[in-house]
Amino acid sequence: AQRVTQPEKLLSVFKGAPVELKCNYSYSGSPELFWYVQYSRQRLQLLLRHISRESIKGFTADLNKGETSFHLKKPFAQEEDSAMYYCALRPKGSARQLTFGSGTQLTVLP
Amino acid sequence: EAQVTQNPRYLITVTGKKLTVTCSQNMNHEYMSWYRQDPGLGLRQIYYSMNVEVTDKGDVPEGYKVSRKEKRNFPLILESPSPNQTSLYFCASSLSGLGNNEQFFGPGTRLTVL
Numbered sequence: 715a716q717r718v719t720q721p722e723k724l725l726s727v728f729k730g731a732p733v734e735l736k737c738n739y740s741y742s743g744s745p746e747l748f749w750y751v752q753y754s755r756q757r758l759q760l761l762l763r764h765i766s767r768e769s770i771k772g773f774t775a776d777l778n779k780g781e782t783s784f785h786l787k788k789p790f791a792q793e794e795d796s797a798m799y800y801c802a803l804r805p806k807g808s809a810r811q812l813t814f815g816s817g818t819q820l821t822v823l824p
Numbered sequence: 825e826a827q828v829t830q831n832p833r834y835l836i837t838v839t840g841k842k843l844t845v846t847c848s849q850n851m852n853h854e855y856m857s858w859y860r861q862d863p864g865l866g867l868r869q870i871y872y873s874m875n876v877e878v879t880d881k882g883d884v885p886e887g888y889k890v891s892r893k894e895k896r897n898f899p900l901i902l903e904s905p906s907p908n909q910t911s912l913y914f915c916a917s918s919l920s921g922l923g924n925n926e927q928f929f930g931p932g933t934r935l936t937v938l
Binding site: 720757758760763800812814815817 | 864865866867868869883916926927930931932
């Protein structure tokens with residue numbers, strides 16, 4: 715069975731500082747990995763997926779199969795980045811959809 | 825507006841009193857799913873449905889039932905709720921159950937079972 719671990723429940727950084735939200739996974743096959751975000755009083759929504767290799771709102775995430783990690787990074791944090799972030803995994807080709815981590819609450823201080 | 829809706833948004837009930845949380849999507853999505861969110865545990869999948877009349881268990885299905893009689897609706901049924909089902913519930917849908925499809929989430933239903 716797959717597992718997603720987000721070791722930090724809470725993370726605070728100052729505006730303009732770099733931020734990295736950690737995500738580690740365990741899965742023996744090929745995973746599809748995602749980051750979802752939930753801003754205050756808003757719905758959970760997709761931020762980015764590893765297969766797209768995209769940068770959304772300045773965030774990037776690289777899949778490191780050797781370290782089984784998919785950390786989310788942004789070089790200069792903004793106050794509007796404050797939110798709850800969830801890393802999620804789905805086995806490639808599976809219909810079971812997503813296994814979520816327990817989430818990291820990011821607070822960007824002014 | 826394309827969206828997933830859930831009703832009710834808040835519900836307080838008592839142990840053993842059957843309840844249904846409705847979920848509806850207007851995006852013609854094939855795939856729908858229910859999650860519960862608990863502090864420190866993230867979101868855990870309860871049930872999912874690949875299409876009409878096709879449902880399957882997720883990670884925590886005990887105490888829940890679902891049905892998928894129409895493409896747009898995927899109600900979550902608690903036949904005999906218990907206090908350990910107090911949680912925040914999210915419904916989600918995506919175009920299909922396979923491929924790299926984004927899931928769209930509803931606003932959540934906060935359930936308290938006394």
